[in-house]
Amino acid sequence: xxxxxxxxxxxxxxxxxxxxxxxxxxxxxxxxxxxxxxxxxxxxxxxxxxxxxxxxxxxxxxxxxxxxxxxxxxxxxxxxxxxxxxxxxxxxxxxxxxxxxxxxxxxxxxxxxxxxxxxxxxxxxxxxxxxxxxxxxxxxxxxxxxxxxxxxxxxxxxxxxxxxxxxxxxxxxxxxxxxxxxxxxxxxxxxxxxxxxxxxxxxxxxxxxxxxxxxxxxxxxxxxxxxxxxxxxxxxxxxxxxxxxxxxxxxxxxxxxxxxxxxxxxxxxxxxxxxxxxxxxxxxxxxxxxxxxxxxxxxxxxxxxxxxxxxxxxxxxxxxxxxxxxxxxxxxxxxxxxxxxxxxxxxxxxxxxxxxxxxxxxxxxxxxxxxxxxxxxxxxxxxxxxxxxxxxxxxxxxxxxxxxxxxxxxxxxxxxxxxxxxxxxxxxxxxxxxxxxxxxxxxxxxxxxxxxxxxxxxxxxxxxxxxxxxxxxxxxxxxxxxxxxxxxxxxxxxxxxxxxxxxxxxxxxxxxxxxxxxxxxxxxxxxxxxxxxxxxxxxxxxxxxxxxxxxxxxxxxxxxxxxxxxxxxxxxxxxxxxxxxxxxxxxxxxxxxxxxxxxxxxxxxxxxxxxxxxxxxxxxxxxxxxxxxxxxxxxxxxxxxx
Amino acid sequence: xxxxxxxxxxxxxxxxxxxxxxxxxxxxxxxxxxxxxxxxxxxxxxxxxxxxxxxxxxxxxxxxxxxxxxxxxxxxxxxxxxxxxxxxxxxxxxxxxxxxxxxxxxxxxxxxxxxxxxxxxxxxxxxxxxxxxxxxxxxxxxxxxxxxxxxxxxxxxxxxxxxxxxxxxxxxxxxxxxxxxxxxxxxxxxxxxxxxxxxxxxxxxxxxxxxxxxxxxxxxxxxxxxxxxxxxxxxxxxxxxxxxxxxxxxxxxxxxxxxxxxxxxxxxxxxxxxxxxxxxxxxxxxxxxxxxxx
Numbered sequence: 001x002x003x004x005x006x007x008x009x010x011x012x013x014x015x016x017x018x019x020x021x022x023x024x025x026x027x028x029x030x031x032x033x034x035x036x037x038x039x040x041x042x043x044x045x046x047x048x049x050x051x052x053x054x055x056x057x058x059x060x061x062x063x064x065x066x067x068x069x070x071x072x073x074x075x076x077x078x079x080x081x082x083x084x085x086x087x088x089x090x091x092x093x094x095x096x097x098x099x100x101x102x103x104x105x106x107x108x109x110x111x112x113x114x115x116x117x118x119x120x121x122x123x124x125x126x127x128x129x130x131x132x133x134x135x136x137x138x139x140x141x142x143x144x145x146x147x148x149x150x151x152x153x154x155x156x157x158x159x160x161x162x163x164x165x166x167x168x169x170x171x172x173x174x175x176x177x178x179x180x181x182x183x184x185x186x187x188x189x190x191x192x193x194x195x196x197x198x199x200x201x202x203x204x205x206x207x208x209x210x211x212x213x214x215x216x217x218x219x220x221x222x223x224x225x226x227x228x229x230x231x232x233x234x235x236x237x238x239x240x241x242x243x244x245x246x247x248x249x250x251x252x253x254x255x256x257x258x259x260x261x262x263x264x265x266x267x268x269x270x271x272x273x274x275x276x277x278x279x280x281x282x283x284x285x286x287x288x289x290x291x292x293x294x295x296x297x298x299x300x301x302x303x304x305x306x307x308x309x310x311x312x313x314x315x316x317x318x319x320x321x322x323x324x325x326x327x328x329x330x331x332x333x334x335x336x337x338x339x340x341x342x343x344x345x346x347x348x349x350x351x352x353x354x355x356x357x358x359x360x361x362x363x364x365x366x367x368x369x370x371x372x373x374x375x376x377x378x379x380x381x382x383x384x385x386x387x388x389x390x391x392x393x394x395x396x397x398x399x400x401x402x403x404x405x406x407x408x409x410x411x412x413x414x415x416x417x418x419x420x421x422x423x424x425x426x427x428x429x430x431x432x433x434x435x436x437x438x439x440x441x442x443x444x445x446x447x448x449x450x451x452x453x454x455x456x457x458x459x460x461x462x463x464x465x466x467x468x469x470x471x472x473x474x475x476x477x478x479x480x481x482x483x484x485x486x487x488x489x490x491x492x493x494x495x496x497x498x499x500x501x502x503x504x505x506x507x508x509x510x511x512x513x514x515x516x517x518x519x520x521x522x523x524x525x526x527x528x529x530x531x532x533x534x535x536x537x538x539x540x541x542x543x544x545x546x547x548x549x550x551x552x553x554x555x556x557x558x559x560x561x562x563x564x565x566x567x568x569x570x571x572x573x574x575x576x577x578x579x580x581x582x583x584x585x586x587x588x589x590x591x592x593x594x595x596x597x598x599x600x601x602x603x604x605x606x607x608x609x610x611x612x613x614x615x616x617x618x619x620x621x622x623x624x625x626x627x628x629x630x631x632x633x634x635x636x637x638x639x640x641x642x
Numbered sequence: 643x644x645x646x647x648x649x650x651x652x653x654x655x656x657x658x659x660x661x662x663x664x665x666x667x668x669x670x671x672x673x674x675x676x677x678x679x680x681x682x683x684x685x686x687x688x689x690x691x692x693x694x695x696x697x698x699x700x701x702x703x704x705x706x707x708x709x710x711x712x713x714x715x716x717x718x719x720x721x722x723x724x725x726x727x728x729x730x731x732x733x734x735x736x737x738x739x740x741x742x743x744x745x746x747x748x749x750x751x752x753x754x755x756x757x758x759x760x761x762x763x764x765x766x767x768x769x770x771x772x773x774x775x776x777x778x779x780x781x782x783x784x785x786x787x788x789x790x791x792x793x794x795x796x797x798x799x800x801x802x803x804x805x806x807x808x809x810x811x812x813x814x815x816x817x818x819x820x821x822x823x824x825x826x827x828x829x830x831x832x833x834x835x836x837x838x839x840x841x842x843x844x845x846x847x848x849x850x851x852x853x854x855x856x857x858x859x860x861x862x863x864x865x866x867x868x869x870x871x872x873x874x875x876x877x878x879x880x881x882x883x884x885x886x887x888x889x890x891x892x893x894x895x896x897x898x899x900x901x902x903x904x905x906x907x908x909x910x911x912x913x914x915x916x917x918x919x920x921x922x923x924x925x926x927x928x929x930x931x932x933x934x935x936x
Binding site (some may be wrong): 028034037 | 737745827879
């Protein structure tokens with residue numbers, strides 16, 4: 001124990017005036033006795049110690065002297081040099097990647113890392129500051145540099161591990177930013193490894209590494225896919241990897257919509273893999289699970305990668321077929337320009353391709369055999385099975401919008417379109433087709449559902465208008481194609497969605513909102529007003545179901561699914577590293593020796609204040625029990641009634 | 643003030659007799675057997691008549707000739723002069739606010755009881771309040787008991803008492819030695835030796851009874867105190883705790899041992915009594931046990 005300010009001990013001399021005041025101000029209660037003779041005899045031996053005798057058993061004085069002693073000692077700032085105590089700026093990089101959830105150390109590697117971080121905070125010097133960086137796929141600073149140990153402890157205790165890989169490059173960049181202005185900086189990495197070898201690290205001061213983890217025993221599913229084949233029967237591919245040093249046998253269970261469909265034993269050699277391929281698999285959502293053989297103990301120390309999901313996606317069956325005897329350059333060009341559309345053209349209805357298409361556009365013609373797809377009729381002939389068409393006539397009136405909020409009408413400005421002639425369409429008696437636009441009171445655009453098909457009809461020849469020259473033209477066709485092919489498109493950056501990956505969802509044009517049903521049965525509703533929805537809360541592995549529709553009416557327009565899987569060799573390989581190899585420097589657990597100082601003045605000062613409070617309470621209690629003056633403090637505390 | 647004695651108290655006292663250790667110079671007829679030889683019908687001397695003397699022993703011839711009463715004395719029976727000296731200083735009037743344990747009241751009661759015993763055995767009884775001018779007696783005979791009780795009831799504390807001076811003056815005035823029973827607390831700043839020595843020098847037989855109140859034997863004081871002596875009005879500052887209370891009791895025990903040793907060396911009797919002890923118990927049991935009464 002050493003003192004930072006030993007001169008402050010001189011304040012201990014304040015004890016002398018306190019004692020003197022006690023001796024001088026001691027007030028005694030007068031008591032009449034029959035005789036003082038015997039008291040004199042009893043006091044004869046006490047005479048030599050008389051000044052101190054007065055102070056004996058005076059607990060108030062003793063408490064005041066103890067409080068003074070504690071406060072003076074606190075002023076002297078006692079401290080102790082301790083190894084492992086960090087001074088200056090400390091940055092803790094807390095690995096929160098998926099492998100930190102391994103349970104080879106109880107209760108988990110992440111909990112152990114939290115304990116290590118808390119231990120570091122406990123030994124933090126008084127003048128030192130610390131910050132904590134949560135290292136996951138998107139490293140974040142949990143708490144800015146501070147010397148508030150309670151806030152640091154709270155930040156460390158409340159943080160949670162993720163199922164993502166750690167982005168160590170970004171983490172070190174954050175760490176470098178935090179230590180840039182510090183004269184003395186220490187960066188502590190608490191991790192089970194998983195850092196890329198020879199990682200370039202910016203200047204972060206002294207680098208220390210606290211390893212976590214013991215075991216490398218782990219098997220995991222590294223691939224799971226249902227792929228379409230030429231005969232339309234999906235093929236299942238499963239690959240499992242053994243990262244441990246011992247051969248492993250496990251039960252592979254396959255569930256279709258949570259019902260066990262197939263199970264088999266697989267043997268995975270140490271540091272090897274096993275791949276299973278099965279044909280003629282049902283096109284459904286699949287869950288694969290590795291479990292220990294019957295009667296065996298837990299399969300490994302990292303169960304998160306023992307389960308995987310996949311969703312079957314049928315191949316795209318076709319695109320848009322534009323059938324026109326004469327052709328229309330404007331239409332062909334606008335179809336070619338639309339994304340997600342593969343446009344084909346046919347000259348005659350007599351020779352339609354055998355392959356199905358999503359949308360058929362018949363311009364001035366109708367097929368003799370009605371196709372199995374959505375249909376757009378442009379300038380239909382009089383002899384068509386859907387609607388009565390009048391004779392082409394000149395335009396005398398103006399365009400009137402009937403259903404401005406229909407998806408086909410979105411952002412389409414009909415006011416600038418000029419018509420040379422049009423063929424008035426009759427209103428459908430069964431009300432299957434709704435008029436969207438009328439001209440001279442007669443419908444020229446109809447849309448609706450006939451049977452199970454969506455049908456849109458433009459009752460004019462595009463070449464008889466200046467529509468292709470208007471901005472409304474590509475918008476109209478885009479709306480028409482989207483309305484005719486209702487589907488929620490899920491776009492991912494690759495074939496595999498890992499926890500934390502962003503998923504872009506393009507809802508159906510007719511949907512007002514999308515609802516995401518998460519694996520934990522949570523329901524997330526996102527309005528579809530902005531077109532594409534980027535969903536990033538994919539931390540939980542499992543199957544996510546995306547439903548688009550109208551939440552007010554409950555109408556479901558379309559549904560789709562995607563699966564999130566761990567599938568990370570970096571995280572599944574849980575073998576702990578004992579040494580951290582970076583380009584700037586090499587840090588290992590042995591390099592962690594450091595020396596700082598721990599100060600105790602806060603605790604001692606708190607003790608002094610407690611003593612003062614206790615002394616006050618004791619005084620008040622004595623005052624209530626025996627109302628009499630006893631100390632020099634009486635004057636400013638208030639004279640008790642005698 | 644309640645009556646000092648009840649009838650039953652007096653009846654129990656009538657069975658007792660005062661005992662004197664020393665040789666007595668008996669001058670008057672009494673009920674005690676004489677150590678000296680002689681006949682009960684043999685004339686020995688005349689003496690002045692004192693109040694309470696049996697008129698049958700009055701020499702009427704001499705009274706007719708000299709007009710003064712004289713008593714004829716015979717040698718075979720003798721009386722005992724008993725002097726009861728009561729310290730009525732302010733320290734004896736303690737506790738002042740508690741009649742039950744008041745030392746002066748207790749001492750007066752003891753004096754009354756012992757006097758009554760003496761009157762019953764035809765002893766010559768005289769009561770003196772130290773420092774006071776009006777003694778009671780000398781008297782003899784039980785018919786003086788009422789006067790005795792009245793006198794006792796009149797006594798109050800005397801503000802200033804010089805213990806040794808009072809005893810020396812008493813000894814100087816004394817015409818005949820006898821049994822002196824001294825009732826005091828002996829809590830005296832100036833000591834007690836010279837006074838007692840003066841009594842003993844006169845040939846008296848001394849019985850000293852120290853009367854103490856319970857709070858003097860086991861004080862209950864505590865804390866920082868300024869003790870005021872009720873008699874001398876002097877102050878003494880003390881911080882009383884358990885340790886000091888123990889020391890006080892040790893000092894009291896040492897003081898009593900010193901008094902006892904002093905008395906034994908001079909063939910005197912010393913005893914102490916707490917006012918918490920019923921006076922009947924003290925008289926009937928304690929004083930008989932130590933031979934003051936039989």
